[in-house]
Amino acid sequence: WEQAVTLTTHLVLFSLEPRADAGLDGVGRIQALLQPGTALGQAISQAKNPAKVLVTLGGGGRSQHFPKVAGNKKARKKLVQAITTLFEELPALAGLDLDWEAPTTAAQWRDYGKLAQDLRTSWEESTRLAEREGGLLLTMTYHPGTGAVAAFANLKGKKSEKAFVDLFDFCHAMAYSHFDSERRHSTDGMDKAAVEEWNKYSLPLNRLTLGMPLFGVSRKTGETLSYADVMSRDPSLEKRPEVDECTEGNVYFVNAGSMAQKVQYAGRQGLAGVMVWELGQDERVPAPGGMLRLISRTAEEIRASWRYRFSWLPFGENHVIMVFSALAGLYLLREVVTGVPPAHKLARQRPPPSEGRPTDGNAAAAPSAAPAEEPVTAASEGERG
Numbered sequence: 292w293e294q295a296v297t298l299t300t301h302l303v304l305f306s307l308e309p310r311a312d313a314g315l316d317g318v319g320r321i322q323a324l325l326q327p328g329t330a331l332g333q334a335i336s337q338a339k340n341p342a343k344v345l346v347t348l349g350g351g352g353r354s355q356h357f358p359k360v361a362g363n364k365k366a367r368k369k370l371v372q373a374i375t376t377l378f379e380e381l382p383a384l385a386g387l388d389l390d391w392e393a394p395t396t397a398a399q400w401r402d403y404g405k406l407a408q409d410l411r412t413s414w415e416e417s418t419r420l421a422e423r424e425g426g427l428l429l430t431m432t433y434h435p436g437t438g439a440v441a442a443f444a445n446l447k448g449k450k451s452e453k454a455f456v457d458l459f460d461f462c463h464a465m466a467y468s469h470f471d472s473e474r475r476h477s478t479d480g481m482d483k484a485a486v487e488e489w490n491k492y493s494l495p496l497n498r499l500t501l502g503m504p505l506f507g508v509s510r511k512t513g514e515t516l517s518y519a520d521v522m523s524r525d526p527s528l529e530k531r532p533e534v535d536e537c538t539e540g541n542v543y544f545v546n547a548g549s550m551a552q553k554v555q556y557a558g559r560q561g562l563a564g565v566m567v568w569e570l571g572q573d574e575r576v577p578a579p580g581g582m583l584r585l586i587s588r589t590a591e592e593i594r595a596s597w598r599y600r601f602s603w604l605p606f607g608e609n610h611v612i613m614v615f616s617a618l619a620g621l622y623l624l625r626e627v628v629t630g631v632p633p634a635h636k637l638a639r640q641r642p643p644p645s646e647g648r649p650t651d652g653n654a655a656a657a658p659s660a661a662p663a664e665e666p667v668t669a670a671s672e673g674e675r676g
Contacts (some may be wrong), residue, residue, distance in 0.1 A: 292330045292331045292333075292334035293334045293571055293585060293644075294581070294584070295331075295334070295336075295340070295342070295583075296331075296334045296335055296341040296342045296344075297334075297336050297338050297340075297341065297586070298563065298583050298584060298586075298587035299583070300342055300343065300345070300564065301343050301344075301345060301385075301386075301428075302341055302342040302344050302345070303344075303345045303346070303347055303388050303430075304321060304324060304345070304346045304347065304394070305346075305347045305569070306346065306347035306348065306349065306350045306353055306390065307321065307346055307347065307349075307352055307374075307377075308348075308353040308356075309313065309349065309354075309356045309357060309360050309370055310349065310356060311356045311359060311360070312366075313360050313366040313367070313369035313370040313371075313373070313549065314370075314373060315370070315373045315374070315377070318377060320484070321346055321377075322380075322381065322419065324640070325381055325384070326345070327384045331344075331352045332383070335383065342601050343385035343386065343428065344383055344384055344385055345385055345386040345387060345388050345430065345626070346375070346384055346386065346387060346388065347389075347390050348374070348386040348387055348388065348389055348390065349389065349391050349392065350389040350390045350392060350517075351390075351392050354390070354392045354393070357391045357394075357399075357403075358394075358399055360387060361391075361402040361403060361405065362399070362402045362404045365404040367402075367406055367409055368405075368409065371406070371410055371413045372413065374387065374410065374413075374419055375410075375413045375414060375420070378414070378427060378569075378596040379417060379419045379420060380419060382423075384427075384570055385423075385427065385428055386427045386428025386430065387427070387428070387429055387430070388430045388431070388432065388463075389403070389429070389430070389431045389432070389459075389468070390401075390431070390432045390434075390600060391403055391406065391431075392438070393433070393434060394439075394478065394545045395437065397442060399530060400443050401442070401444060401446060401554075403431075403455075404443070404446050404448065404455045404458065405433070405454075407429060407446075407458040408451065408453070408458060408461065410427065410429060411458060412532065413524075414426070414427050415540065417501050427460065428460045428461075429459050429460055430460055430461040430462070431459050431460055431461075431462055431463070432462075432465055432502075433462065433463070433464065434465050434468075434469070434544050435464045435465070435466055435467065435481075435484065435485035435488055435489075435490065436469065436481070436484060436485070440488050440489060440492060440494070441492070443455045443456070444456070444492035444494060445473055445492070448456075448468070448631055456494050456498060459498065460498070461498055461499075461500050461545075461563050461564075461566075462499055462500070463500045463502055463566040464485045464489070464499060464501055464502050464566075465502040465568070466481050466482055466501060466502050466503075467481075467486045467502055467503065467504040467564075467568070468504070468508070469481070470508075472512070474508075474511075474543070474545045475510070475535075476508050476509035476543065477503065477504050477545050479549075479556070480551075482553060482556055483502055483556075485488045485501065485561070486499070486501075486560050496513075496560060496561045496563075497561065497562070497563050498563055498666045499563055499595055500557070500562060500563050500565055500566045501553060501556070501557045501562055501564050501565050501566065502565075502566045502567075502568060503545060503550060503553050503554075503565055503566070503567050503568070503574040503586075504519060504544070504545060504567075504568055505518045505568065505570070505573050505582055506544065506568075506572050507521050507537065507542040507543055507544025507545075508542065508543060508544075509540050509541055509542050509662075510542070510543050511540075511541050512540075514540070514542075516537075516540065516542050516544070517571075517572035518544060518572050518573055518574060519542050519572060519574045520598070521542055521572060522574055524537055524540065524542075525537050525538070525539060526537045526547060529547075531546075532546050532547035532548040533546070533548040533549075534546055535548075535549050543608045546583075547582065549586050550582060550585060550586060550589075551585060551586075551589045553565065554586055554589040554590055555589065555593065556591065558590075558593035564590070565586065565590070567582075567583070567586065570583060597676075609626070614631060
């Protein structure tokens, strides 16, 4: 837990599950994890700047009751109250991650938005939660390339007129677990497609995170294998970070080199960050091993870069450099047009030769040539009278 709370900005616990009666399953598990004396509790208390801890509602295999509960106003209110009460009792929780997998109709996406809005309203009305510094975070997950973005991109609340995406602090694009024509998942092309889909609807990039997997998938059987298990099957892959396939089992995964490139891509695109699924599948080895440490180090390098420093601007680092270069060029052009040549400056400083006094050829050439070539300005005309 120590690395989990120090090498991430947000740690999401999986998960609570909505019941058919609008109650919550998994509450005891989350409560047990966050007690002060537990390993996680101690790691949080001892860390100088620990990650914010969120909890997921739903997830794969735990979302079957979302349509019924979110689609009924009374049931939705009951679920929201149960979540609010849990957050009031657990001050260690900093937010909720909604992971409805997955709405299939326009009505269900509208109900998703209603659930998010009701949660926001309930938290704002809670006296105990209003005292939390910065308020609670609300995030959501979705599968890119499935029509989800098209379904929620233009949704707005009838009363609030608030856009669906604006209800959330972050939207996590799960750009993995679906395959290209070669049975590879989480490829560079899929990352690019996820960002392009988001941009197509002019959605804010600073709310989007790029999901990355800590597991591989067999291209033959579809079997999943954790990153730790992949490394166990072929330890040589740790020394070959550019290789993304384990020959034993024909498992395609994201190795260290590609993982770093994904983090860099997210930084270049101006995304809010990256999301990793999930830390339990990382290598359990002492520092400096493990994929999480690599991801964290790459993110730190991006934050220290010039590109990140200029990320708040509506244009990029290259544009800033171009502007600086243009200004320098204009200054030099001004010097060329209005400046006085060094030879002329020297000529001004020399006294004129006496009449009838012979001068050597070199000395006579400069004063005689200077008046004809010297740029004439208003000041020099005035001086001459």
